[in-house]
Amino acid sequence: MNPVSRRSRRLITGIKQSLRELSIQLALLNHQVGARLDLRDGDFDCLDLITRYGPLGPGALARRAGLHPATVTGVLDRLERAGWVARDRDPGDRRAIVVRAERERLGDVIRLFGGMNGEMDEICAGYTDEQLELIGDFLTRTAEGGRAATERLAAG
Numbered sequence: 001m002n003p004v005s006r007r008s009r010r011l012i013t014g015i016k017q018s019l020r021e022l023s024i025q026l027a028l029l030n031h032q033v034g035a036r037l038d039l040r041d042g043d044f045d046c047l048d049l050i051t052r053y054g055p056l057g058p059g060a061l062a063r064r065a066g067l068h069p070a071t072v073t074g075v076l077d078r079l080e081r082a083g084w085v086a087r088d089r090d091p092g093d094r095r096a097i098v099v100r101a102e103r104e105r106l107g108d109v110i111r112l113f114g115g116m117n118g119e120m121d122e123i124c125a126g127y128t129d130e131q132l133e134l135i136g137d138f139l140t141r142t143a144e145g146g147r148a149a150t151e152r153l154a155a156g
Contacts, residue, residue: 019142033112038082042067046075047084051106055098057090066154 004012034044042065049064050056056064062072076099079085084105090096124132 029113029116033109036112037108039084040078042071043075043078046072047079047101047109050079050085050099051101051109055088055100057096057098061099066150 030044030048031041034041037044039047046061046065046067049061053064058072058076059069061067061076062069065072067075076085076087080087083102085099085101087097087099090098127135
């Protein structure tokens with residue numbers, strides 16, 4: 001294995017710092033969007049998980065969110081009362097329930113992220129298809145690394 005050059009170490013450090021800054025900025029954006037929708041940060045995170053991966057059972061949502069199942073029950077109660085989600089019987093197991101996002105409410109979320117989506121379109125327009133593929137691969141692999149690190153930390 002080749003030793004990492006001083007320049008590579010500097011570049012890697014810069015990437016890590018940029019990812020940290022991105023994480024902070026996205027968290028702040030999510031907080032602002034959630035506040036406009038009158039959603040707590042954790043509730044907004046769970047809504048996002050349900051929207052992306054749902055319908056989900058409450059236990060699966062708790063695992064994905066890294067929350068205690070009792071906490072998720074409270075989150076789901078608030079989201080359901082506000083009309084963001086619905087609980088349905090699981091078609092595969094009629095004794096269980098799954099939670100799905102109420103799609104008609106998600107237009108508000110999309111509208112509030114419109115500024116960021118426009119910014120991303122402008123940024124991406126400056127890259128070639130090959131560069132976009134590389135960036136996409138890097139971000140996918142980074143997210144997978146983050147998920148693995150989170151799972152290891154949660155396991156103790």
